[in-house]
Amino acid sequence: MIRDLSWSLSAGESWGVIGPNGSGKTTLLKVIDGILRPGRGDVLMDGMSIGGMSRRKLARLIAVVPQESEPVFSFTVEEIVLMGRAPYLTMFTFEGSRDRDIARNAMERTGVLPFARRSMRELSGGERQRVLIARALAQQPKVMLLDEPTAFLDIKYQKAVFDLITDLNREEGIAVVTVTHDLNLAALYCENLLLLSRGRVHSMGRPEEVITEERIASVYETEVKVDRDSETGCPRVILRR
Amino acid sequence: MKEGATLGRVMAVTICFAVIFLMVLVISLATGPGGMDLRGVFEILLRGQPVDNGESAAVEQVIIFHIRLPRCLFAAIVGAALATAGTLYQALLRNPLADPFILGISGGAALGSVVAVAAGLGALYWLRPVLSLAGALTAMALVFFVGRSGSTIRPATLLLAGVIVNAFFSALIMFFLSISTDRQLHDITHWLMGNLAFADMVNLGVLFALLAAGFVLAYAHARPLNLFLMGEETAAYLGVDVERLKVTLFVISSLLTALAVAFSGIIGFVGLIIPHMVRMVFGSDHRVLLPAAFLFGAAFLMAADTAARSIVPYVELPVGVVTALCGAPFFMYLLKRKHY
Numbered sequence: 001m002i003r004d005l006s007w008s009l010s011a012g013e014s015w016g017v018i019g020p021n022g023s024g025k026t027t028l029l030k031v032i033d034g035i036l037r038p039g040r041g042d043v044l045m046d047g048m049s050i051g052g053m054s055r056r057k058l059a060r061l062i063a064v065v066p067q068e069s070e071p072v073f074s075f076t077v078e079e080i081v082l083m084g085r086a087p088y089l090t091m092f093t094f095e096g097s098r099d100r101d102i103a104r105n106a107m108e109r110t111g112v113l114p115f116a117r118r119s120m121r122e123l124s125g126g127e128r129q130r131v132l133i134a135r136a137l138a139q140q141p142k143v144m145l146l147d148e149p150t151a152f153l154d155i156k157y158q159k160a161v162f163d164l165i166t167d168l169n170r171e172e173g174i175a176v177v178t179v180t181h182d183l184n185l186a187a188l189y190c191e192n193l194l195l196l197s198r199g200r201v202h203s204m205g206r207p208e209e210v211i212t213e214e215r216i217a218s219v220y221e222t223e224v225k226v227d228r229d230s231e232t233g234c235p236r237v238i239l240r241r
Numbered sequence: 242m243k244e245g246a247t248l249g250r251v252m253a254v255t256i257c258f259a260v261i262f263l264m265v266l267v268i269s270l271a272t273g274p275g276g277m278d279l280r281g282v283f284e285i286l287l288r289g290q291p292v293d294n295g296e297s298a299a300v301e302q303v304i305i306f307h308i309r310l311p312r313c314l315f316a317a318i319v320g321a322a323l324a325t326a327g328t329l330y331q332a333l334l335r336n337p338l339a340d341p342f343i344l345g346i347s348g349g350a351a352l353g354s355v356v357a358v359a360a361g362l363g364a365l366y367w368l369r370p371v372l373s374l375a376g377a378l379t380a381m382a383l384v385f386f387v388g389r390s391g392s393t394i395r396p397a398t399l400l401l402a403g404v405i406v407n408a409f410f411s412a413l414i415m416f417f418l419s420i421s422t423d424r425q426l427h428d429i430t431h432w433l434m435g436n437l438a439f440a441d442m443v444n445l446g447v448l449f450a451l452l453a454a455g456f457v458l459a460y461a462h463a464r465p466l467n468l469f470l471m472g473e474e475t476a477a478y479l480g481v482d483v484e485r486l487k488v489t490l491f492v493i494s495s496l497l498t499a500l501a502v503a504f505s506g507i508i509g510f511v512g513l514i515i516p517h518m519v520r521m522v523f524g525s526d527h528r529v530l531l532p533a534a535f536l537f538g539a540a541f542l543m544a545a546d547t548a549a550r551s552i553v554p555y556v557e558l559p560v561g562v563v564t565a566l567c568g569a570p571f572f573m574y575l576l577k578r579k580h581y
Contacts (some may be wrong), residue, residue, distance in 0.1 A: 075524065080471075084479070091461045092460075
């Protein structure tokens with residue numbers, strides 16, 4: 001449950017949403033994308049309530065990258081990325097050459113073009129996650145929501161995925177909201193952080209402001225040490241036994 | 242085979258399977274106790290009448306047009322309906338091992354048919370498919386209402402509801418069986434095994450119209466179906482009205498199954514293995530899968546029925562026996578594969 005949440009996202013911004021399990025991070029994503037409707041209050045996009053928009057219209061504005069999972073049915077990478085064009089296509093129509101170009105671009109941007117004809121099954125977790133990002137990119141959204149995109153990835157792919165997200169934010173101007181468990185990655189890559197605790201906003205602002213010992217220890221109920229990377233000044237959360 | 246679906250590819254696959262269908266049709270028309278060769282069949286079909294006029298020729302014409310053709314077309318319609326329903330069920334339940342009868346339709350249809358026989362209708366023989374259809378629709382409604390939690394349909398709950406409804410109807414069927422005469426028992430068993438003897442030209446037209454309508458409606462949802470396979474939330478994120486899609490899928494596939502079962506009994510495995518076989522070759526994109534499964538299902542059941550009629554001389558096996566004999570080993574093979 002989320003309570004008393006008031007927050008706005010401007011064009012081209014990059015946000016990280018952090019907080020303990022059950023703090024409402026995933027719920028927040030679902031509310032933003034209209035999957036869950038707020039009991040009180042509203043979600044506005046460019047001043048208009050999203051409650052009145054059809055799912056198709058929303059899908060052209062907001063793209064969600066869920067956590068990757070083992071596919072039950074086999075589709076190729078290209079087929080999956082082309083699914084991102086669905087919000088623009090009507091019944092009985094096939095994807096046109098423009099749609100294929102957009103999908104191709106998306107695959108190139110995310111580095112999965114070499115896998116275009118391969119089945120998702122043959123890819124690693126990191127590669128699959130990038131395919132899902134490509135699909136979201138093919139939707140040509142203004143906002144991209146990512147739900148723990150690096151949850152099961154090793155550090156190489158964690159960095160690759162966050163690098164990609166940052167590139168998309170800076171170069172395509174897509175506003176990005178990334179839910180993540182990894183506080184250090186969030187501090188390193190996100191311009192702004194939203195720290196949730198028990199369904200409420202605990203803090204929001206730049207990483208240096210949000211990631212402090214008091215705040216983290218209080219929200220996560222655990223002893224931590226926070227220092228700064230001497231070169232970049234980026235806050236780092238360090239656990240002690 | 243790993244390209245995406247384009248209009249060209251869909252047309253190519255459709256034409257390919259249509260050709261297969263026609264070949265199976267012609268062979269089926271040539272097979273049977275009448276003893277006719279392929280050339281004779283072609284002549285009759287193309288010219289409307291056999292080359293040499295005479296009594297035996299006239300008989301051949303009657304056999305082809307009034308006995309075999311309706312039978313073959315009926316098998317084709319039932320096969321197409323079951324294969325399409327199977328494809329849709331597998332998508333709805335997101336489970337490649339689903340089958341059109343899994344959601345209780347078979348139990349309801351069987352009960353309707355059993356009641357009709359047990360009541361001893363005699364001259365009112367047409368009441369049997371009607372009662373069967375009524376039973377199937379009742380089961381469908383039951384499963385729908387039990388499987389619905391609030392305003393959403395959860396596939397897992399649907400599955401359980403189907404199992405329960407089937408079990409309940411099975412119990413009622415057993416009751417009726419226990420009070421039936423030997424003659425009635427034989428009648429019922431024969432129907433339960435699935436047979437295509439009830440073929441009437443007039444009904445074929447209506448059946449085909451309904452089948453075609455169901456197919457077109459299903460095809461309109463082909464792309465949302467692909468998205469739905471990725472998960473309900475993913476489909477919603479990509480703009481699909483997921484609840485409406487589930488209801489539509491459920492209704493179309495249940496109606497198609499109910500129609501097939503009401504007239505032909507429970508012909509198993511067609512709805513399960515046809516979508517699978519097509520998926521193994523062409524992938525899971527429903528824009529290719531649906532027409533391919535439709536035509537291949539039609540051809541398959543026609544072939545199975547022809548085999549059922551001719552394997553044992555002068556004996557007509559129930560077609561369900563043939564489909565089970567083909568289907569079960571294939572199903573076992575499927576389970577052994579690491580993935581579908």
